Structure formats: structure tokens, C-alpha cells
Amino acid sequence: MIRLLLFAALIGTASTSAAETVTVLHPVRAGMSLDSGDLGFLDQDAADAFADPRDVIGLEARVNLFPGRPIRTRDVGLPTVVTRNAVVPLVYRRAGLTITLEGRALQRAGEGEPVRVMNLSSRNTVTGIATAAGAVVVN
CATH class of the missing domain: 2.30.30.760 (SH3 type barrels.)
Structure with a gap:
């Protein structure tokens, strides 16, 4: 289940368990930059996935990203x-x-x-x- 969280709330309470990964809240096309309004948590543990949304902000999607799927390190890169x-x-x-x-x-x-x-x-x-x-x- 996806918990909708705003990044502003995450800065003060960046308490994520090992079983949570970062996901997008809406579909994001390849080539788009990610910001705090695009990100939420997924109650799922995934190898090679981001646990902290601050690590994803400002990066560019290299592939299409979909809600309910973890954002993996190979899915995003520098602008x-x-x-x-x-x-x-x-x-x-x-x-x-x-x-x-x-x-x-x-x-x-x-x-x-x-x-x-x-x-x-x-x-x-x-x-x-x-x-x-x-x-x-x-x-």
C-alpha cells in the first residue's frame, strides 16, 4: 500500500524502516526531473532501491516510473x-x-x-x- 507523504513532512521525520522504499505518486515519464511532490513510500523491501526520498530529488528518470513500483538506482540519474x-x-x-x-x-x-x-x-x-x-x- 502506498502512503502518501509530502517531502516537507519527510525532512523533519525521515524515519523509514528497512521495509520501505521510495516510489512515485503518479506516473513519471523518462527524462523528467523528480521533486518532492512526486515521491512517496511503498511498504515493500526491494534490493537496489532508494529508502530516502532526499536521495532522489533533483535526479532525472531514465525510464518511465509508475506508482506502486520501487525506484531503483538504475532507474534515475543525473540530469x-x-x-x-x-x-x-x-x-x-x-x-x-x-x-x-x-x-x-x-x-x-x-x-x-x-x-x-x-x-x-x-x-x-x-x-x-x-x-x-x-x-x-x-x-
Whole structure:
């Protein structure tokens, strides 16, 4: 059974038992950010699921989320700064030299996450780290 709780109440009384996991109160589409009004508790213990709603606020749903199902760590991630198929600055840094080219992102990524990018000049695929500005840095 889902207990409807507002996050404001949770901050003061974050007393969850080991058998409670965080769920959404309404369907949330992939790509949407989660806030306190989206979250509640599910009286169920699930492996790899969140127990504290404060750990989920501000994250982005990577898959569609439904009420009555626990939110697992693989279901959410950092907000997207690089989207799949977007043309992004590809920055190579080596020994004080910086080269910036264009690349096509082959997957989505949040800030600080690894992302595969195809160099549009050479057609080679490299892996770099997404920055907050939407660039990908390869060292």
C-alpha cells in the first residue's frame, strides 16, 4: 500500500524502516526531473532501491516510473547535459594543448558521467566525460 507523504513532512521525520522504499505518486515519464511532490513510500523491501526520498530529488528518470513500483538506482540519474545524437564540442587535452572538434554523442549523459562520442572529422569513437556546459572532455 502506498502512503502518501509530502517531502516537507519527510525532512523533519525521515524515519523509514528497512521495509520501505521510495516510489512515485503518479506516473513519471523518462527524462523528467523528480521533486518532492512526486515521491512517496511503498511498504515493500526491494534490493537496489532508494529508502530516502532526499536521495532522489533533483535526479532525472531514465525510464518511465509508475506508482506502486520501487525506484531503483538504475532507474534515475543525473540530469542530462548531453543528449543522444546531439552534436557536441569534443575537447582533447594533452600536455597543455587543447583541441576542440565536433562530435556526435552516441548516448545520453549527465555531468561527470562517461559518454561515447563519434569524432565527426575522423569517424573514430572515443569516450570522454560530460561537462555541465554540454561538452565532452577526452584526456
